[in-house]
Amino acid sequence: MFFLKYLPTQSLLMNYREHFPAGSEPQISSQLEMLRKASLLLRDLDDFFREHDLSLTRFLILVILDGAHEGLQHSQIVDRIDVSSPVISRSLGALVSDGLVEVITDAENKRHKLNRLSDEGRARLQALMRGYYEILLRE
Structure with a gap:
């Protein structure tokens, strides 16, 4: 995974102008801004889960299993x-x-x-949700 910390300048984008259709510079800039925000969000989530001895993947498994009370097979989780x-x-x-x-x-x-x-897993998941949503709702 990469993190886009700084956006390319407009002049840098113009250097690659022949690679994209005329008039698409604003859309490219907008998409790059979205990637930058997603990169920063993912970094914040990774830090949050690391502080709680989890990973994003493990958290997502807990969320998926929380909605499947009877349980799921490995292939269903995949x-x-x-x-x-x-x-x-x-x-x-x-x-x-x-x-x-x-x-x-x-x-x-x-x-x-x-x-x-497990009951412990459900309690742990509930304890994480507030911090998770606070990160998602940051501007």
């Missing part, structure tokens, strides 16, 4: 988050080790496992 299956596996393993997620194994089919938010 479908809902744009992260690779191995990353989800490692993140789930850490969440299980931390007691935030519990794995429920089907008694009849041992291969069928559901991941569910």
Whole structure:
């Protein structure tokens, strides 16, 4: 992931003018501004979750599982988050080790496992939400 700390100047953009259609400079500048804001937001979120011994991926897994009271299979979590299956596996393993997620194994089919938010995980998630939304709502 990259972070766009400074926006290119208008004169720098004009140096690349032949690469984009005439009249699109304002839109390009606007999109770059959006990328800069997103970069700063992601950095703030990463710092927030690091302070709470989490990552954005682990937080998103907790949020997804909070909405699935019966639990979700690994593949269902992968479908809902744009992260690779191995990353989800490692993140789930850490969440299980931390007691935030519990794995429920089907008694009849041992291969069928559901991941569910534990009571501790639900409490931890609720404790994080205020700070999370404060970051999202900053101007």
